[in-house]
Amino acid sequence: MQLLVYILVYPILWILSILPMRVLYFISDGLYILIHSIIGYRKKTVRENLSLAFPEKSSEERKEIEKKFYHHLCDMIVEFIKSLTISEKELLKRFVPTNIEVVREIEAQNKSIVLVLAHYGSWEWIFILQKYINYKxxxxxxxxxxxxxxxxxxxxxxxxxxxxxTTKETIPTLLESDAKGELTLNGFVSDQSPKAQSAYHWQNFMNIKVPAYTGAELVAKKLDMPVLFCAIDKVKRGYYEATFKTITLTPREFKDYEITDAFLKLVEAQIYAAPEYYLWTHKRWKHRDKVPQEFL
Known part of the structure; x- marks a missing residue:
């Protein structure tokens, strides 16, 4: 069945991917009507999340964020499809690092990097950063x-x-690369919700206590890798900028979970600045009522 679905769907995706971006964004506009206004994909979750994150905003203000978010979500869908055939030249124009020298300076020191980012802006085209650096x-x-x-x-x-x-492959893979002397840049999208029962750390995120992923911090400390935050901003439709911010060059000097907390604060700043570009369809605050006593 999996193969059948792939055989049926992949040719459609490939044909769509060779269309010009202006045509794909026209499709995105139609997709918005379908997903937001007709199907109402995860609309209940989006509205609940926005109410939790922005209790001070009016219903009208939150609905405006909601509409902008769904437009952005549909853009990300067609941008993902375009990834199948997009040229390197076009991708270099559409996803631009503003300060790649931050990464290159650490590379010059012969150090690998833990890169943390959020489900914000568009992480779909971030792999083009590889053209600016020598890291694996x-x-x-x-x-x-x-x-x-x-x-x-x-x-x-x-x-x-x-x-x-995968998560299970992370430590073995990075240990192997380290043993080979390979310089690696290791990306973690770490803003979503882990299982409550397996969480080691709870922290306020948008003023709500939630469990936090700590895997990126664990890897950074174990392998002594500097930690950078990648803020992805949408400049205009189909164009993004990535800006690197140093969280720490010496992770082992930080107390447990301080790196994780610093990351979450940076994500919050992005959301407050332009909330429509965050991924509101995920149930980020679903464990808010399960906070263990020791974290209260």
Whole structure:
């Protein structure tokens, strides 16, 4: 069944991917009507999240954020499809690092990097950063259920010497790279919610106590890797900028979870600045009523 779905869907995605961006954004506009106004995809979750994160805003203000978010979500969908065939030249124009020298300075010191970012802006085209640096890049991700689409995603990333690894593969893979003397840049999208029962740390996120992923901090301390935050901003439709901010060059000098907390504060700042570009369809605050006594 997985193969059948792939055989049926992949040709459609490929044909769509060769269309000009202006046509894809026209499709995105139609997709917005379908997803937001007709299907109402996860609209209940989005509205609940916005109410939790912005209790001070009026209902009208939150609905405006909601509409802008769904427009952005549909843009990300067509941008993902475009990734199948987008040229390197076009991608270099559409996803631009503003201060890549921050990464290069650490590279010159012969150090690997932990790069943390959020489900904000668009992380879909970030793999083009590989063209500016010499690092071998790993991105920690959740494996897709359909193994054929999962292999497709891996192929897209591998074009630019970027490789997807699952959470379970992370430590063994990075230890192997370290033993080989490879310089690696290791990306973690760390703003979503882990399982409450397996969380080691709870912290206020948008003024609500939630469990936090601490894997990126653990890796940074274990392998003594500097930690950078990547803020992705949407300049205009189809164009993004990535700005690097140093959280620490010496992770082992930080107390437990201070790096994680610093990351969450940076994510909050992005959301407050332009909330429509955050991924509101995920249930980020679903464990807010399960805070263990020791974290209260």
């Amino acid at each position: 890049t790993h991105a920690v991700y959740k494996k897709l259920d359909n193994k054929y689409f999962d292999a497709m995603i891996r192929r897209i990333r591998a074009k630019y010497n970027s490789f997807l690894i």
